[in-house]
Amino acid sequence: MRIALIEPDLRHAELIGRLIFAGGHACQHFTVSRAFLDRAAEEFFDLLITENWAGDHCAEDVIPHARAILPNLPVIVLMTQPRESQVVAALHAGADDCLSKPVRGPEMLARVNALLRRAGLRRPPNRRRDVIGGYAFDAAHCAVTFRGQTAELTPKEFRLALLLFSNLSRPVSRAQILETVWSRRRDVKSRTVDTHASRVRSKLQLRPELGYSLTPLYGYGYQLDAIPLEAVVEAG
CATH class of the missing domain: 1.10.10.10 (Winged helix-like DNA-binding domain superfamily/Winged helix DNA-binding domain)
Known part of the structure; x- marks a missing residue:
């Protein structure tokens, strides 16, 4: 599967990217949401993992824009020491799951795989390969x-x-x-x-x-x- 990651923290992004690749998925990293949204208009992603602050906008604003381009796109939001109100706001905005930072490898991969299973394969016929x-x-x-x-x-x-x-x-x-x-x-x-x-x-x-x-x-x-x-x- 092709996973997009919006994470301004480069060190944490490298950790997540290595975990995702080790789990058998491709990871495309972006430091801001605008770069991701521009790429999503041309290339397909099966899942979006985004920091609660996506470099230029909050995740609550990014999610609807992402789904306007890729309908039904599953989304996981990353949060540092999240408060209950933050988790609730993210879920109300359309997030499918939330994870605390720094991520724990086995848990993150398990949640990613579970979410991809629930989402199923909804790639359009012309987007069934990873194009980079x-x-x-x-x-x-x-x-x-x-x-x-x-x-x-x-x-x-x-x-x-x-x-x-x-x-x-x-x-x-x-x-x-x-x-x-x-x-x-x-x-x-x-x-x-x-x-x-x-x-x-x-x-x-x-x-x-x-x-x-x-x-x-x-x-x-x-x-x-x-x-x-x-x-x-x-x-x-």
Whole structure:
């Protein structure tokens, strides 16, 4: 499932993103609600998790706008030391559930999965794949479609690619890659990660002249960036 997260706190957002990905879902992070609403007009999300203060508006205001774009969208609201009045207000505004911050991993995943089960699969026919930045991810077949072509990936290449695209323009550490792609195995060699990154770069044509740059971060990990078309034209 594709989950949107609105969380101004970057450290807490990273924690939630890792938990969601480990639970088998893709997570797209936004620091403000406006960015999420703009993206939701183009791409489908199965669930929204939002901080009570969504960076630019309160969750009570964000929920109706989100559902005007994605009808019946399930919503979980995050709150720090919530008062009963806050929880009641969020539920009256349309939230399906509320969670205290910082989240507890097993509880959060259990609530996410329970809510997705109750919501059922309501994706429209043209939105049954995760589409990020023009790349459509088909988890059932470990395939990615872009610019009219389809690339078949191994399961680990697919999870790495989805991890990088879900963290577009943000650094992804080797520790996070090992945790989500190789389930924390300590015997995975550094060059194995580099080899998989190279294959993903090649198969998905992640080159600056085609709008994307996958950069190794020395001593840390990798970062995938989208390059605006105007920048590519000017460079040419």
